[in-house]
Amino acid sequence: MLDRRQVYLDNSAATRLDERVLEAMKPYLFDKYAVATSEFAYSQGIEAREVMDRTREALALAMGAVPEEFIFTSGSTESSNIALKGVALALGNRKGKHIIVSKIEDFPVLNSARALEKQGFQVTYLDVDSDGFVNLDKLRDSITNETILVSIQHANQEIGTIQDIENIGHICREKGVLFHTDATHTFPRITLDVRRTPVDLITVSAHTIHGPKGIGGLYIHQGTRIAKWIDGGFQEFDLRAGLENIPGAVGFAKAVQLVTAQETEQLQSMRDRIIDRILAEIPDTTLNGHRWKRLPQNANISFHFVEGESITLHLDMHGFAVSTGSACFSRSLEGSHVIFGIGGDHERAHGSIRFTFGRYNTMEDANAVVNTLAEVVRELRSISPLGKENEK
Amino acid sequence: MKFPYSETVLEHFRHPRNVGKIENADGKAIEGSPACGDMVSVYISVDPNTNKLTDIKFESYGCASNIATGSIITELAKGRTLDEARKITWKEASEALGGLPKIKAHCSVLAVEGLRSAIENYEERHGLVKEKKPTTVETVRKRLKKVMNPMAGLDLVRTNLVQDIEVKDGTVRVVVDLPPDHQFASAIKEEIMEKIKPLWDVKEVVVEFVE
Numbered sequence: 001m002l003d004r005r006q007v008y009l010d011n012s013a014a015t016r017l018d019e020r021v022l023e024a025m026k027p028y029l030f031d032k033y034a035v036a037t038s039e040f041a042y043s044q045g046i047e048a049r050e051v052m053d054r055t056r057e058a059l060a061l062a063m064g065a066v067p068e069e070f071i072f073t074s075g076s077t078e079s080s081n082i083a084l085k086g087v088a089l090a091l092g093n094r095k096g097k098h099i100i101v102s103k104i105e106d107f108p109v110l111n112s113a114r115a116l117e118k119q120g121f122q123v124t125y126l127d128v129d130s131d132g133f134v135n136l137d138k139l140r141d142s143i144t145n146e147t148i149l150v151s152i153q154h155a156n157q158e159i160g161t162i163q164d165i166e167n168i169g170h171i172c173r174e175k176g177v178l179f180h181t182d183a184t185h186t187f188p189r190i191t192l193d194v195r196r197t198p199v200d201l202i203t204v205s206a207h208t209i210h211g212p213k214g215i216g217g218l219y220i221h222q223g224t225r226i227a228k229w230i231d232g233g234f235q236e237f238d239l240r241a242g243l244e245n246i247p248g249a250v251g252f253a254k255a256v257q258l259v260t261a262q263e264t265e266q267l268q269s270m271r272d273r274i275i276d277r278i279l280a281e282i283p284d285t286t287l288n289g290h291r292w293k294r295l296p297q298n299a300n301i302s303f304h305f306v307e308g309e310s311i312t313l314h315l316d317m318h319g320f321a322v323s324t325g326s327a328c329f330s331r332s333l334e335g336s337h338v339i340f341g342i343g344g345d346h347e348r349a350h351g352s353i354r355f356t357f358g359r360y361n362t363m364e365d366a367n368a369v370v371n372t373l374a375e376v377v378r379e380l381r382s383i384s385p386l387g388k389e390n391e392k
Numbered sequence: 393m394k395f396p397y398s399e400t401v402l403e404h405f406r407h408p409r410n411v412g413k414i415e416n417a418d419g420k421a422i423e424g425s426p427a428c429g430d431m432v433s434v435y436i437s438v439d440p441n442t443n444k445l446t447d448i449k450f451e452s453y454g455c456a457s458n459i460a461t462g463s464i465i466t467e468l469a470k471g472r473t474l475d476e477a478r479k480i481t482w483k484e485a486s487e488a489l490g491g492l493p494k495i496k497a498h499c500s501v502l503a504v505e506g507l508r509s510a511i512e513n514y515e516e517r518h519g520l521v522k523e524k525k526p527t528t529v530e531t532v533r534k535r536l537k538k539v540m541n542p543m544a545g546l547d548l549v550r551t552n553l554v555q556d557i558e559v560k561d562g563t564v565r566v567v568v569d570l571p572p573d574h575q576f577a578s579a580i581k582e583e584i585m586e587k588i589k590p591l592w593d594v595k596e597v598v599v600e601f602v603e
Contacts, residue, residue: 305453306453307430307453307454307455307458308455309455309456310405310454310455310456310459313395313397313405313455313456314406316393316395317393317395317402317406326455328430328454328455328458328496328499345546346546382411383408383411383412383451383452383459384451384452384453385422385431385432385433385451385452385453386431386453
């Protein structure tokens, strides 16, 4: 049966724009389309400068920072590239060429580190435990005199595990190395206040919180040595050139303003519902990531003996959009590096499904996807050569 | 709604034909393993007088193109002679399905290989092998790549469980790096026998377990 109604449960990939965000952006697309670079030429430019200042201040404040510490970028990929490559460029010949990242970072961090490796940097890829946590002692032991930067995510994009970044930050401060964290999936839902948590660089993005695509930001702690990576004009305190994306910036600030603790609680209850129901109702399933220290919007479960792309396609035909860590799903034909990172085998990666909730989901969606899944998984298992031993 | 596959692929994916096992099949094969991603098993029944495939069934642990190819291949092969069925190519299967995305070739080629291996298995078991190449250590190793190490979900060769292979006067000796009383020892032994014994010039298979 094909269901016409679409239920989108892939909110870590993209989110629906909130109408209130669009309304806030509209004036800057039509009447006030000048950019701040023109502030000394005409009054529209001054207005543009003012609105940039206001939104920058609001976003900086959301993490306890001052406006001068926040630059706008085109999104989290660019932010993480600036953080890793900018620090490498600034400190590589001055202090050392060693960088530490966790094994389960998202691709902007992981592949920036790999790119730097080709440029002669040494990279330590820190192991994580079976829940996805970085071991703090191992981190401390990995830092050498050559280390310039540690980059460990706030929460994982696939399995949702939230790292103890407060203590990671303290270790980095104590050892005198810079600390970058990718907060794409936590900001501003999970508090990260730079006045309490020692962090030097934070990657954030609007696309995960019902803001527009193509706008993100990077917090840069005052005094952090970082080289300019995108050359051109003098925008963003001469740290990132490029025409200011004013509608995007306004939309980002509005999106942050609309995130509430009450909503986060609702997401968490949907998350808990599907985790509890799937583990109880569908046999041979494994939760990926920590049960409680995880993103409120994220559930990730492996369905043994079946392949993830087959599950997603069946769910899609029933009107549910989810994602999988299966090799068949990725363009690189490699299974999820996150599932391998937490010690999972190919089979566990192959059958892993990620559900991420957003503002427009309801408890009804959470229940409906579990009901459909039970059917789909049963059907796929009936044609699978694996897992039949238990039936006899 | 838009899908990355043709209507025919989706139809076979949703309603795969000839799914299941054949008890006491005349020939059978498993291609792939969870480690390589996908896995297909193929079972065939053969009429010894006509050499035609009277029945064929498959099981799939795989993505949509793997399932759909398994399904179409059973339809294409049923009723054909062994020699005809062996000649079915990935291209023919793909065309019958209205085309498959190129990137999915590796998942779908497994089913085609599965059919060929099942035919090969039938011929070996029934003394019909035409081209009689002597069994070598390499032949054995290749087959052991299809025996699973249940602890890792990977094959024996990749998980370094095969300590030694010896081929001498029709006797194949395989040394497995596991204690003889290991919980999976007997299952692994059985699978090794099943894979190696049908080789035409193999008279005896000895599986030894050492720590």
